[in-house]
Amino acid sequence: MSTPREPATPPTSSKSAKHVKVVIRTRPTSEFAANEIKFDADQKSVHIHIPKGIDGGFINNQQENWDFRFDSILHNASQEKVYDDCGHQIVKSVMEGYNGTIMAYGQTGAGKTFTMTGATENYKHRGLIPRAISHVFREIAERPQMACTIRVSYLEIYNEQIVDLLASLPDGGDGYNTSSSGGGDAFLAVVEDKAGVSHVKGLTMQIANNEEEALNLLFEGETNRSIAEHQLNKISTRSHCIFTIYLESRSRVESSERVISSKLNLVDLAGSERISKTHTQGLSLKEAMYINKSLTFLEQVIIALSDKKREHIPYRQSKLTNVLRDSLGGNCNTLMIANIWGERDHIEETISTLRFATRMMCVSNTPEINVQFDPFALIKKYEREIKELKQELAM
Ligand code: ADP
Numbered sequence: 001m002s003t004p005r006e007p008a009t010p011p012t013s014s015k016s017a018k019h020v021k022v023v024i025r026t027r028p029t030s031e032f033a034a035n036e037i038k039f040d041a042d043q044k045s046v047h048i049h050i051p052k053g054i055d056g057g058f059i060n061n062q063q064e065n066w067d068f069r070f071d072s073i074l075h076n077a078s079q080e081k082v083y084d085d086c087g088h089q090i091v092k093s094v095m096e097g098y099n100g101t102i103m104a105y106g107q108t109g110a111g112k113t114f115t116m117t118g119a120t121e122n123y124k125h126r127g128l129i130p131r132a133i134s135h136v137f138r139e140i141a142e143r144p145q146m147a148c149t150i151r152v153s154y155l156e157i158y159n160e161q162i163v164d165l166l167a168s169l170p171d172g173g174d175g176y177n178t179s180s181s182g183g184g185d186a187f188l189a190v191v192e193d194k195a196g197v198s199h200v201k202g203l204t205m206q207i208a209n210n211e212e213e214a215l216n217l218l219f220e221g222e223t224n225r226s227i228a229e230h231q232l233n234k235i236s237t238r239s240h241c242i243f244t245i246y247l248e249s250r251s252r253v254e255s256s257e258r259v260i261s262s263k264l265n266l267v268d269l270a271g272s273e274r275i276s277k278t279h280t281q282g283l284s285l286k287e288a289m290y291i292n293k294s295l296t297f298l299e300q301v302i303i304a305l306s307d308k309k310r311e312h313i314p315y316r317q318s319k320l321t322n323v324l325r326d327s328l329g330g331n332c333n334t335l336m337i338a339n340i341w342g343e344r345d346h347i348e349e350t351i352s353t354l355r356f357a358t359r360m361m362c363v364s365n366t367p368e369i370n371v372q373f374d375p376f377a378l379i380k381k382y383e384r385e386i387k388e389l390k391q392e393l394a395m
């Protein structure tokens, strides 16, 4: 809806800085490196100890101990526990009109997709996205006095190109075809509105009337993603996926020109590992270049945001940071789940993930309720009033 933005008039003054919440989740494994990785009983601190010289010092020979502290650590936690701790509160705040973002970060195999989407064939193992969908529709059912509309979008960023995973595919096509005979230009651009908010131009936002319809759209997007992966020989762990739920709600009982509109971004980031030369074999030089750069740009934005003196934040350097601009240092309640794979072989990646996660905790956002003014509803209201006045005059 192209309604002008009105300064928020929330019941309480809501604009206060909040740091990005960071939760660590471990992937369950029988090979857990219990000698090297320890968690404090408060489930907030991680200590990593690697004696110097072990196996020739497989990290480096400079440091033996690393200490980190986060909002919480979910060690061997169930999907339900992850939703209760990470998803529930953010969905509640989205219902009130705040934007929310939950992103999963970590090396390939650490459990990002399991955390976000989960194992769809097993109800108990469904991830944050299907649980958030279900929660949103439960909340709507509890608000009969509100008229709510839910839309969803699903996009993938690969090689600095944004692909609409819900765009209807041309016959026999893959939805990625950029030739004019294909389905038009399949790659989307990020544009900024007057208020400086980023939007993906032309992105499909499909209405979902109920939980089932929203889940079907999620699966449709997943299917489109795997078709394209197959056809283009892509590597899924190198792409970022963003599933967004948009809520628009207005009162059914009061005059309804006030519209609350908020969104929830659910982000499955590309694998954070630095890829070695052997892994780039078979990729074009351009692909290899973007893969290395993509998360580096995210890191640069995080570093700039954690340095309070920095004025310029390089959002425009990459599609990911441009799309997630609101979520990073903007109008959003943001939570990052840093997934770690606590085996000895992966300890280097674990340390690098925990370092990144620590930086992320320094980022502050200023979430506020998003209230818009629907001019059509206002016109309707005035028309009603004029009609009533005319009736009075005629009497
Ligand atoms: P990523 O998306 O980070 O590359 P995945 O989510 O695909 O990693 O996880 C890799 C494998 O580990 C998958 O087979 C997944 O089912 C399993 N896995 C990851 N985390 C968990 C978990 N918390 N519980 C059970 N299995 C998990």
Ligand code: MG
Pocket: 112, 113, 114, 237
């Ligand atoms: Mg994955």
